[in-house]
């Protein structure tokens with residue numbers, strides 16, 4: 346979370362206290378992950394609430410997540426699924442997702458989640474969809490490829506959410522790092538995509554919503 350537009354802890358707490366209750370496991374996975382060296386990969390708590398709101402609004406029967414890590418985004422979204430709803434999670438790391446698996450079991454959502462370990466593009470090729478809600482939060486080099494691969498699997502009105510599109514605000518600087526150049530180009534490409542209405546939300550490290558026309 347160090348990379349994101351961070352809210353002070355008291356505000357994060359207030360946001361939790363003023364929203365539907367979150368499972369104790371959600372709080373534990375935040376605390377546990379924030380003690381890890383890779384903590385900046387975790388979504389922010391206010392973003393977690395936003396993702397849950399998206400699930401409540403869209404009421405997807407199938408969610409696809411690309412980039413699961415220790416499980417915060419999947420935990421919060423799977424917990425808000427309608428009865429019978431399913432979530433497919435893709436990641437390359439057995440180590441990180443072992444933590445997620447444990448959290449899903451403790452929170453009672455493990456039976457709604459299918460985890461596929463491997464490079465996400467390969468896993469996606471074997472999935473039919475449809476997915477009414479997609480969350481892309483993995484390696485940034487493949488952002489465009491992920492959107493291209495998932496587009497035919499998203500129905501009209503479905504939403505593809507892409508994380509980190511502000512890239513620690515580097516997108517508005519003259520930073521020439523490869524990652525920054527990639528994300529700037531991706532943002533330009535996505536906003537011009539004919540299949541989507543695109544809205545960038547200034548939450549956390551930037552979350553872009555691409556709504557299928």
Ligand SMILES: C[S@@+](CC[C@H](N)C(=O)[O-])C[C@H]1O[C@@H](n2cnc3c(N)ncnc32)[C@H](O)[C@@H]1O
Nearest residue numbers: 386387412414417418436437438464465483484
């Ligand atoms: C930013 S973290 C995801 C954070 C997570 N959504 C959360 O709520 O905490 C990115 C994850 O993408 C995974 N990843 C990176 N490259 C990948 C690839 N090519 N295919 C699948 N997963 C990948 C990493 O192992 C890591 O767990």
